[in-house]
Amino acid sequence: MTCPKFGRLPKHIGVIPDGNRRWAVNNGLAKQDGYQKGLDPGMMLYEMCVELGIPELTFYGFTQDNTKRPAVQKKAFQQACVDAVKMLANRDASLLVVGDYSSPLFPKELLEFKQRKTFGRDLIKINFLVNYGWKWDLSNFINAVEKNSFKKTRNINEHIASSDISRIDLIVRWGGRRRLSGFLPVQSIYSDFYIIDDLWPDFKKNHFYEALQWYETQDITLGG
Amino acid sequence: MTCPKFGRLPKHIGVIPDGNRRWAVNNGLAKQDGYQKGLDPGMMLYEMCVELGIPELTFYGFTQDNTKRPAVQKKAFQQACVDAVKMLANRDASLLVVGDYSSPLFPKELLEFKQRKTFGRDLIKINFLVNYGWKWDLSNFINAVEKNSFKKTRNINEHIASSDISRIDLIVRWGGRRRLSGFLPVQSIYSDFYIIDDLWPDFKKNHFYEALQWYETQDITLGG
Numbered sequence: 001m002t003c004p005k006f007g008r009l010p011k012h013i014g015v016i017p018d019g020n021r022r023w024a025v026n027n028g029l030a031k032q033d034g035y036q037k038g039l040d041p042g043m044m045l046y047e048m049c050v051e052l053g054i055p056e057l058t059f060y061g062f063t064q065d066n067t068k069r070p071a072v073q074k075k076a077f078q079q080a081c082v083d084a085v086k087m088l089a090n091r092d093a094s095l096l097v098v099g100d101y102s103s104p105l106f107p108k109e110l111l112e113f114k115q116r117k118t119f120g121r122d123l124i125k126i127n128f129l130v131n132y133g134w135k136w137d138l139s140n141f142i143n144a145v146e147k148n149s150f151k152k153t154r155n156i157n158e159h160i161a162s163s164d165i166s167r168i169d170l171i172v173r174w175g176g177r178r179r180l181s182g183f184l185p186v187q188s189i190y191s192d193f194y195i196i197d198d199l200w201p202d203f204k205k206n207h208f209y210e211a212l213q214w215y216e217t218q219d220i221t222l223g224g
Numbered sequence: 225m226t227c228p229k230f231g232r233l234p235k236h237i238g239v240i241p242d243g244n245r246r247w248a249v250n251n252g253l254a255k256q257d258g259y260q261k262g263l264d265p266g267m268m269l270y271e272m273c274v275e276l277g278i279p280e281l282t283f284y285g286f287t288q289d290n291t292k293r294p295a296v297q298k299k300a301f302q303q304a305c306v307d308a309v310k311m312l313a314n315r316d317a318s319l320l321v322v323g324d325y326s327s328p329l330f331p332k333e334l335l336e337f338k339q340r341k342t343f344g345r346d347l348i349k350i351n352f353l354v355n356y357g358w359k360w361d362l363s364n365f366i367n368a369v370e371k372n373s374f375k376k377t378r379n380i381n382e383h384i385a386s387s388d389i390s391r392i393d394l395i396v397r398w399g400g401r402r403r404l405s406g407f408l409p410v411q412s413i414y415s416d417f418y419i420i421d422d423l424w425p426d427f428k429k430n431h432f433y434e435a436l437q438w439y440e441t442q443d444i445t446l447g448g
Contacts, residue, residue, distance in 0.1 A: 065446065134413055138362065138380055156362055177442070178417045185409040189358055193402045193417065218401070 003051060004209055008216050010169035012056040014191065015045065016183060019175030019199030021073070026199075032076035034201060041203030042084050048208055049124055050092065056125040058165060059084070060183050061097075064133035067105050074105075081130050082109045092120035098162050099131035106131040116164065127165050134182040137161045160186055167191075169220075172211045174200040192218050227275060228433055232440050234393035236280040238415065239269065240407060243399030243423030245297070250423075256300035258425060265427030266308050272432055273348055274316065280349040282389060283308070284407050288357035291329050298329075305354050306333045316344035322386050323355035330355040340388065351389050358406040361385045384410055391415075393444075396435045398424040416442050 017038050024034030042059065049057050061081040067074055086109075088095055097113035099106055110130055140161035157163060162184060168191045171183065176197040180188055194211040198204070241262050248258030266283065273281050285305040291298055310333075312319055321337035323330055334354055365383035381387060386408060392415045395407065400421040404412055418435040422428070 135380055138410075141366075156359055179415060180404075180413060181445075182413050185413060186362075189404060189406050189409060191403060221405075 003048075004213065006052070006212055006216060009052060009054060009212065010215055011054070012058070012166050012168050012170075012187075013049065013054055014058045014060070014168040014171040014183060014188065016060045016171065016173035016175075016181065017041065017200040018173060018177060018181075020077075020201060022175065023199040023201040030072075032070075032073045035076045035080035036083070037201035038080060039084055039087065041200055043087055044203060044205070045208060046088060046091065046093070046124070046126065048205065052212075054124065056127070056166060058127040058168065058184070058187075059129065060181075061099070061128050061130040061132070063129070063182055064100060064103075064105070064131060064136060065182065067131070078105075078107050081128065082107050085110055085113060085128055085130075088126055089117070089119055092123040093126045094118040094122050094124075095126050095128070096164055097128045097130050098137075098165060099129055100133060100136045101131075103131055127162075129162075129184070132162075132182075134185050138185070157186060162187065170194065170211065170215045172196065172208065174198060174203065174207070190220075227272075228437065230276070230436055230440060233276060233278060233436065234439055235278070236282070236390050236392050236394075236411075237273065237278055238282045238284070238392040238395040238407060238412065240284045240395065240397035240399075240405065241265065241424040242397060242401060242405075244301075244425060246399065247423040247425040254296075256294075256297045259300045259304035260307075261425035262304060263308055263311065265424055267311055268427060268429070269432060270312060270315065270317070270348070270350065272429065276436075278348065280351070280390060282351040282353065282392065282408070282411075284405075285323075285352050285354040285356070287353070287406055288324060288327075288329070288355060288360065289406060291355065302329075302331050305352065306331050309334055309337060309352055309354075312350055313341070313343055316347040317350045318342040318346050318348075319350050319352070320388055321352045321354050322361075322389060323353055324357060324360045325355075327355055353386075353408070356386075356406075358409050362409070381410055386411065394418065394435065394439045396420065396432065398422060398427065398431070414444075414446050 020034030020038050021031040024031050062077045094116050095113050096116040097110045137160050141159035144159035168187045171191045172194045174196045178195050194214055196207045244258030244262050245255040248255050286301045318340050319337050320340040321334045361384050364385035368383035389411055392411045395415045396418045398420045402419050418438055420431045
């Protein structure tokens with residue numbers, strides 16, 4: 001399918017790439033072997049967004065909740081996140097990784113992305129949530145209150161740990177589940193959700209075009 | 225339709241009763257006349273939840289964002305919220321109203337529900353969000369930090385303004401839009417969403433049963 005024409009595109013898309021373990025089981029593999037199958041879809045989505053001129057894209061890597069899973073799965077999704085960031089670090093994007101850096105569960109190889117790093121022609125901002133937790137994110141503004149810097153603006157968005165990630169217009173979730181699962185609660189306040197029943201490793205370009213076509217038909221009110 | 229049998233029911237349901245203004249326009253009325261048409265559906269839903277034994281139900285009344293709308297609409301939705309709470313105050317429920325009480329936009333008649341009040345046989349907990357704002361809700365924990373009570377537990381849920389409202393299992397939104405629009409971001413972290421395309425004043429019992437039947441098929445992982 002060639003790229004359709006869009007009248008109105010989201011400025012920032014959040015991606016919840018769910019279903020890797022279910023895909024592995026369906027295909028006779030061990031659960032943890034599903035994560036590597038999510039890398040190519042991620043690169044494909046990156047390329048589609050660049051082609052369309054989408055300015056910002058956020059991937060839900062793994063969460064602090066997820067790290068309660070068996071060690072072999074934990075290792076596999078940590079490695080998949082490291083691989084994904086490294087693949088994108090050779091392209092035309094700026095990369096930021098957001099998550100609890102202080103924990104041993106945060107992969108050391110990604111510490112250099114605590115601050116946004118720019119590569120190539122810097123065509124798109126990409127954010128990765130790695131060892132992310134919504135409580136960790138929101139709790140950050142305790143520091144701001146303690147330092148008394150909160151009072152100056154009283155703007156929550158500026159003081160959460162993910163403050164460099166902007167408001168999300170469209171969230172696309174693969175794997176059929178209709179929930180946020182802790183994905184950036186502040187940036188998701190007004191987001192439109194689109195659910196794709198297929199599992200993330202079964203990514204097709206058409207999934208993404210359908211989501212964008214649906215998004216075009218939604219009005220934006222921000223509660224007004 | 226008689227009530228189907230359910231194997232697994234949500235303990236707490238959030239309701240986003242959207243589409244009153246669109247319903248009014250579709251039916252040749254002024255936009256503000258739609259809100260009163262939302263009262264009967266609310267009572268019907270209350271009765272269905274009592275019949276099923278659902279322990280907690282939260283209605284999205286109006287938000288601080290909504291109060292930017294024309295004065296005539298503002299008056300109408302404020303009145304509809306007052307009427308809804310009064311109708312339920314004669315039944316078998318405990319009622320709590322949560323929102324920015326300090327603002328003149330908060331209806332005075334509802335101030336007595338700042339603390340939960342119990343009526344009749346107290347069969348269900350009902351929460352109403354009235355002049356609610358997600359920023360108002362989250363900002364409340366600044367007070368906790370300033371009073372140094374936060375450090376004792378570091379549990380965000382206990383310190384937000386809506387801390388008396390528990391985690392939501394299922395959110396049902398009428399009116400076709402697939403977004404949270406600022407609805408209780410902390411309690412919605414793991415909620416399943418079900419969207420009904422019909423507008424809220426066109427509420428049918430079947431809408432709700434469909435949502436519950438769908439909910440039964442979802443697994444609960446809480447990210448694990």
